[in-house]
Amino acid sequence: MGFKEALANGEFVVTAEVGPPKGTDISEMVHHVKMLKDKVHALNVTDNQSAVMRVSTIAVTKVLLDLGVEPIFQMTCRDRNRLGLQSDLLGAAIFGVKNVLALTGDHTLLGDHKDAKPVFDLESVQLLQVINRLNEGFDMAGNELKGKTDFFAGAIVTPEANPLEPQFAKFEKKVEAGAKFFQTQAVYDLKKFHTFIERAGKYNVPILAGILLLKSAGMAKYLNKFVAGISVPDELIQELADAEKPLEKGIEIAGRQIRELRQVCAGVHVMAIGTEDKVPDILAAAGL
Numbered sequence: 001m002g003f004k005e006a007l008a009n010g011e012f013v014v015t016a017e018v019g020p021p022k023g024t025d026i027s028e029m030v031h032h033v034k035m036l037k038d039k040v041h042a043l044n045v046t047d048n049q050s051a052v053m054r055v056s057t058i059a060v061t062k063v064l065l066d067l068g069v070e071p072i073f074q075m076t077c078r079d080r081n082r083l084g085l086q087s088d089l090l091g092a093a094i095f096g097v098k099n100v101l102a103l104t105g106d107h108t109l110l111g112d113h114k115d116a117k118p119v120f121d122l123e124s125v126q127l128l129q130v131i132n133r134l135n136e137g138f139d140m141a142g143n144e145l146k147g148k149t150d151f152f153a154g155a156i157v158t159p160e161a162n163p164l165e166p167q168f169a170k171f172e173k174k175v176e177a178g179a180k181f182f183q184t185q186a187v188y189d190l191k192k193f194h195t196f197i198e199r200a201g202k203y204n205v206p207i208l209a210g211i212l213l214l215k216s217a218g219m220a221k222y223l224n225k226f227v228a229g230i231s232v233p234d235e236l237i238q239e240l241a242d243a244e245k246p247l248e249k250g251i252e253i254a255g256r257q258i259r260e261l262r263q264v265c266a267g268v269h270v271m272a273i274g275t276e277d278k279v280p281d282i283l284a285a286a287g288l
Contacts, residue, residue: 003042003070003099004152007181007206013267014288015072015183015208016279017044018064020055026063032276033067039280039288042070042099044183044269048079051111058088062095072154073097076105081121082130082140089134093149101154101183102127102174125170128153128177153178157207158185158229159196167229168199175203183269185229186212188236190260197264206266211257213272213282214250217241251278255285 006013016036021029036043043064047057061071073092075085089100104124108116122130130140137148155174161167171182187193187209200207212230214220217240220232236253243249258268272278 001041003072004180006041007266011041011267012262012288013206013208014040014270014283015042015044015267016040016270016272016276017046018060018276019046019049019273020057020060022052022054024055026055026060029060030063030067033064033069035277036279037067037069039283040270041267042072044072044074044101047074047076047103047105048111049106051078051106051108051113051116053111053113058092058095058097061092061097065096070099071097072099072101074101074103075127076103077120077122077124077127078105078108078118081119085122085127086130086134086139089131089149089151090145093134093151098150098152099154100131100151101156102131102179103156124155125173125177128155128174128179132178152180154181154183155179156184157182157196157200159187160185160189160192160231161229162231164196168196171200172203175205179205181205181266182207184208184210186210186223186271187257187261188230188232190257190264193261194264208267208269209257209261209265211254211268211270211282213254213270213275213278214240214246215275216246216250247275247278251281251285254282255287258282258286258288 045057045060061073064071102124108118131151131153134149137145157171158167217237220237223230224232240246270279
């Protein structure tokens with residue numbers, strides 16, 4: 001069953017990520033994809049994640065399709081203007097890509113090409129509107145297409161943002177612009193997440209909670225200090241600090257979080273950045 005169909009049928013959906021490599025050797029990435037193939041409903045393909053130059057997302061989505069894995073094509077507005085964005089969307093549609101995650105994207109100052117000129121011709125809400133128009137058979141300028149797209153468009157939300165109001169307003173705009181599903185930033189404060197889910201419930205849009213694998217207490221402290229919208233509770237940091245094997249403890253924590261979220265939201269999006277081979281262990285710890 002496909003990603004869209006699983007959400008529609010009320011299955012507890014699991015997605016994960018695959019990061020395109022920095023270079024043409026895709027052997028390790030392919031190994032991770034094959035490992036996850038039968039364990040997730042779909043795999044996000046990140047788009048120059050953290051503004052670090054990597055293999056193009058559209059090429060990697062084709063690799064996933066050839067391997068029999070359903071991709072979620074992440075698309076950021078950072079690197080392309082409206083011509084490039086629409087062109088790549090049409091190209092992805094020709095390859096058979098069905099799912100798109102619309103993102104504004106991290107600024108180039110955060111990446112490995114700090115002198116690169118950021119584009120940001122559009123932002124995520126506008127990109128969702130463009131995707132909706134392509135599905136209707138028209139480009140952004142109103143020109144009719146010779147063959148329209150059929151994308152299942154999604155977006156991101158940060159349910160632990162402080163304050164929440166600006167983030168929730170953006171969430172509502174994304175729903176209005178055509179977002180059919182959401183993946184969230186990493187969730188650690190389940191009480192805050194419950195509050196967000198209750199408030200977002202009236203929109204009847206499936207939300208997948210972000211599960212970010214904590215590899216050490218140091219990583220957790222770094223997230224708290226430098227990553228907006230993430231707040232790792234002190235008790236989790238202490239658990240990691242006390243553990244003889246912090247990575248194994250992080251897997252245990254992630255599995256526990258998933259079990260706690262099964263009755264709360266539509267699914268989870270598991271992020272194990274750099275340790276994708278641990279995703280099956282996380283799912284096993286969650287009883288999935």
